[in-house]
Amino acid sequence: MKxxxxxxxxxFIFAYTxxxxxxxxxxxxxxxxxxxxxMATKTMNEMAKEINSLTKGRVQIKVYPANQLGxxxxxxxxxxxxxxxxxxxxxxxDFDPRLEILYTNGFVTGYxxxxxxxxxxAWLPTKLDSFTSQLGVHILGSYIEGFIGxxxxxxxxxxxxxxxxxxxLTRVPNMVVYQLGAKAMGYRPxxxxxxxxxxxxxTGVCDAVDGYPTAAAYTILGDVIKNWYATxxxxxxxxxxxxxxxxxKLSAADQKVFRDVAKKYTLKSIDNAKAEDEKYMKLMEKKGxxxxxYSEKQLEPIKKACVATWEEVGKAGTGVELMKxxxxxxxx
Numbered sequence: 001m002k003x004x005x006x007x008x009x010x011x012f013i014f015a016y017t018x019x020x021x022x023x024x025x026x027x028x029x030x031x032x033x034x035x036x037x038x039m040a041t042k043t044m045n046e047m048a049k050e051i052n053s054l055t056k057g058r059v060q061i062k063v064y065p066a067n068q069l070g071x072x073x074x075x076x077x078x079x080x081x082x083x084x085x086x087x088x089x090x091x092x093x094d095f096d097p098r099l100e101i102l103y104t105n106g107f108v109t110g111y112x113x114x115x116x117x118x119x120x121x122a123w124l125p126t127k128l129d130s131f132t133s134q135l136g137v138h139i140l141g142s143y144i145e146g147f148i149g150x151x152x153x154x155x156x157x158x159x160x161x162x163x164x165x166x167x168x169l170t171r172v173p174n175m176v177v178y179q180l181g182a183k184a185m186g187y188r189p190x191x192x193x194x195x196x197x198x199x200x201x202x203t204g205v206c207d208a209v210d211g212y213p214t215a216a217a218y219t220i221l222g223d224v225i226k227n228w229y230a231t232x233x234x235x236x237x238x239x240x241x242x243x244x245x246x247x248x249k250l251s252a253a254d255q256k257v258f259r260d261v262a263k264k265y266t267l268k269s270i271d272n273a274k275a276e277d278e279k280y281m282k283l284m285e286k287k288g289x290x291x292x293x294y295s296e297k298q299l300e301p302i303k304k305a306c307v308a309t310w311e312e313v314g315k316a317g318t319g320v321e322l323m324k325x326x327x328x329x330x331x332x
Contacts (some may be wrong), residue, residue: 025060026249028085031069031078039272040143040238041065044088047240047261054257059250061086080136082245088143091239096131097317102237104323105181105314106306107330109232110296111274118270120263121240123329126237136244137163141262143269145236146277150187151217151225153201153209159229160298162186162305168207171197176316180309181233182210183300198224218280218287228284229292230277233302240265264283 034040048061076092078084142158142201158164170187213236314323
């Protein structure tokens with residue numbers, strides 16, 4: 001009996017010392033919407049590798065780019081269910097209209113202000129996370145792909161003065177925030193499907209385009225636009241997200257690893273966006289497109305004009321009280 005108890009004790013000691021080292025790693029699926037060679041996908045792969053290293057192999061992440069696990073709305077739903085663990089995607093506003101504050105024009109006009117606004121713990125990411133957490137999804141950080149400007153076939157009149165009619169019929173996304181923002185900046189908006197923009201500009205249906213980040217404007221519209229105005233009134237935004245069911249599988253220490261990595265790559269994405277925007281503006285110039293660059297101070301009149309539309313944006317669906325809070329924190 002004594003020998004049996006000695007063997008049993010030894011077995012418990014062996015199990016205690018071996019189990020943590022031999023426990024199977026937690027496997028998570030990380031969904032993305034960007035192509036495999038896109039900077040966002042490269043960022044996802046870097047994050048997966050770093051998290052694996054910092055958790056000493058306790059967490060392994062497999063990246064699925066190019067909507068392999070579904071588009072951003074489906075992936076958001078699957079994260080709620082726990083069938084997809086993580087995502088670096090656009091935030092689906094289908095589940096809560098308050099999330100549309102992300103697309104409000106004018107609250108960020110440069111890379112330095114973007115770092116202040118989007119660093120985890122700041123007002124906006126905290127507010128967004130409070131909304132998505134109610135749905136069962138946590139926002140850990142942000143991926144800023146680049147700033148959005150105005151591309152045009154013909155010169156725009158006095159682009160920094162919102163009180164001047166710009167003299168161009170301008171395609172805008174079919175969203176109230178963009179329509180109001182364009183009008184406030186002096187443009188005459190017209191809604192045209194994304195896939196029809198090139199032909200519409202080529203045939204004169206519209207003279208300018210709103211809603212394209214710099215890289216997309218060059219790669220998609222580079223053969224038709226003649227001018228690029230880096231007005232930075234909006235940005236191409238993705239979020240680093242994780243479903244609550246997956247989040248609860250992590251230890252407190254590993255949750256901290258995820259938050260620290262997300263913060264690091266939020267800031268890194270803004271630096272990358274600055275470099276990418278400049279890269280594509282130089283390519284535009286090389287192609288013969290006239291590029292107009294502005295400082296944040298020069299863009300202040302445009303920002304103020306956009307801020308003046310926020311109450312109406314709130315009435316259109318995001319909520320008047322939310323937009324008042326938004327203005328208090330980001331309308332300066």
